[in-house]
Amino acid sequence: MDLPIAFIEKMKNLLGSESDDFFASLEEPSKKAITVNFSRIDQQTFEQLADFAHSPIDMVSNGYYTEGLKFNEHKLNHLGIIYSQEPSAMLPVEMLDIEPNDYVLDISAAPGGKSIQILEKLQGTGFLLSNEIVYNRAKILYENLTKLGFKNFAITNNSPADFEKTNLLFDKILVDAPCGGEGMIRKNNFDMESFSLSNIETNAKRQLSILNSIKGLLKHGGKLVYSTCTYDIKENEGVIVEFLSQNPDFKLVKPDSNFDRVCIDGIKLDNYNTHFSKRRYPHLHDGEGQFMAILQKDGDEELDTENLEMNNITPVYRKDLHDIERNIKGIVDIKGLNLFKRNETIFVVPDTNLNFGKLNIVSIGTVFGNLSKTDFKINHNFYHTYPDRFVNKYDLDDMQIKKYLHGEEVDISEDISGIVAVTYKGIGLGGGKAVKGRLKNYYPKELRI
Numbered sequence: 001m002d003l004p005i006a007f008i009e010k011m012k013n014l015l016g017s018e019s020d021d022f023f024a025s026l027e028e029p030s031k032k033a034i035t036v037n038f039s040r041i042d043q044q045t046f047e048q049l050a051d052f053a054h055s056p057i058d059m060v061s062n063g064y065y066t067e068g069l070k071f072n073e074h075k076l077n078h079l080g081i082i083y084s085q086e087p088s089a090m091l092p093v094e095m096l097d098i099e100p101n102d103y104v105l106d107i108s109a110a111p112g113g114k115s116i117q118i119l120e121k122l123q124g125t126g127f128l129l130s131n132e133i134v135y136n137r138a139k140i141l142y143e144n145l146t147k148l149g150f151k152n153f154a155i156t157n158n159s160p161a162d163f164e165k166t167n168l169l170f171d172k173i174l175v176d177a178p179c180g181g182e183g184m185i186r187k188n189n190f191d192m193e194s195f196s197l198s199n200i201e202t203n204a205k206r207q208l209s210i211l212n213s214i215k216g217l218l219k220h221g222g223k224l225v226y227s228t229c230t231y232d233i234k235e236n237e238g239v240i241v242e243f244l245s246q247n248p249d250f251k252l253v254k255p256d257s258n259f260d261r262v263c264i265d266g267i268k269l270d271n272y273n274t275h276f277s278k279r280r281y282p283h284l285h286d287g288e289g290q291f292m293a294i295l296q297k298d299g300d301e302e303l304d305t306e307n308l309e310m311n312n313i314t315p316v317y318r319k320d321l322h323d324i325e326r327n328i329k330g331i332v333d334i335k336g337l338n339l340f341k342r343n344e345t346i347f348v349v350p351d352t353n354l355n356f357g358k359l360n361i362v363s364i365g366t367v368f369g370n371l372s373k374t375d376f377k378i379n380h381n382f383y384h385t386y387p388d389r390f391v392n393k394y395d396l397d398d399m400q401i402k403k404y405l406h407g408e409e410v411d412i413s414e415d416i417s418g419i420v421a422v423t424y425k426g427i428g429l430g431g432g433k434a435v436k437g438r439l440k441n442y443y444p445k446e447l448r449i
Contacts, residue, residue, distance in 0.1 A: 079424060096118070208239050236279075278291070311357070
């Protein structure tokens with residue numbers, strides 16, 4: 001592998017006698033892995049359906065190394081049960097120590113792997129605000145999170161500085177900071193041609209700026225995990241030292257000792273406990289390069305008394321509700337759902353007391369459908385997420401799901417007609433229309449195999 005001279009020298013200084021092993025590891029293939037969404041499936045059913053080699057990842061409660069998995073074609077992917085993620089990248093969320101009912105912010109979230117992990121751990125409780133500053137990447141984030149059938153999240157498209165203008169408060173915050181990406185060399189995500197010491201300086205300033213922009217959003221007593229996929233001290237321990245020097249109400253927390261099995265200590269700098277941070281290297285661990293540090297805010301937790309407010313998204317009022325109910329009569333039960341509207345799009349919004357202020361909300365909760373004049377079309381995400389709300393449901397067998405995922409019509413035996421939620425082993429997959437023993441396929445063309 002042809003590496004920049006400056007990078008080679010830096011890693012030799014950083015690793016010393018281990019550097020030869022490190023460079024040799026870069027010639028080895030990357031490990032493939034997944035997380036499993038156990039809010040949609042139980043462990044026993046997952047084991048029955050996982051027809052590929054898989055083994056648990058130490059310290060990742062729902063993570064598995066895999067072999068022989070054709071991810072894009074596998075039904076577990078289409079069912080919103082598995083997500084492909086690099087194994088080292090799973091550990092920052094594990095260190096965040098998500099608990100039921102937590103309110104969590106993922107400030108630099110695309111493409112979505114860590115947000116998905118957070119939602120998997122919340123198990124339908126609490127709330128996640130998943131943010132991405134680049135709009136095209138925010139759209140990718142939306143596509144990935146909605147595939148997993150989660151209900152309790154919002155996606156925003158804002159700069160970290162925009163959050164300073166809000167009164168939002170979170171129990172946990174993940175700052176997976178944009179970085180030089182040196183830890184991703186094996187995955188071809190490292191731009192070797194752009195590698196320079198000046199870029200590293202720029203990255204470190206931006207990372208510190210992100211931390212300072214969102215520090216006020218963390219509740220007293222709350223935890224923040226700062227992570228990168230780079231090796232450079234300036235972007236890792238150096239950023240932590242600078243942040244702590246500017247913010248004495250934060251402290252660096254030592255992770256649970258069990259993480260010592262899968263990481264090594266960070267590098268000690270100055271009079272700070274930066275060795276409490278953790279690092280991973282491909283020559284020592286089954287995964288790519290990763291840096292992680294836990295920061296905690298001093299003080300007692302304050303009460304959050306905000307009310308739900310969203311920019312350009314308003315409750316559905318009587319006339320629109322009447323038109324929706326007329327279109328879905330005998331098809332879907334929407335009793336008790338919080339329906340909100342932006343232009344023609346209708347959302348099912350979870351119960352939350354967040355005041356989003358002027359933040360640009362890409363999506364919140366589940367898209368129910370589109371109301372055009374007086375006609376209403378149910379969105380795929382609602383079939384996928386709320387199948388039990390439908391009057392008619394049809395559960396596919398192993399042969400039928402293959403046809404359905406290819407976009408084909410399916411012969412059905414049950415005497416049903418009209419719009420149906422299509423499931424597999426009771427898990428929401430999509431929609432269709434039953435007509436005279438045939439199921440017309442509503443599975444979106446862009447998702448089909």
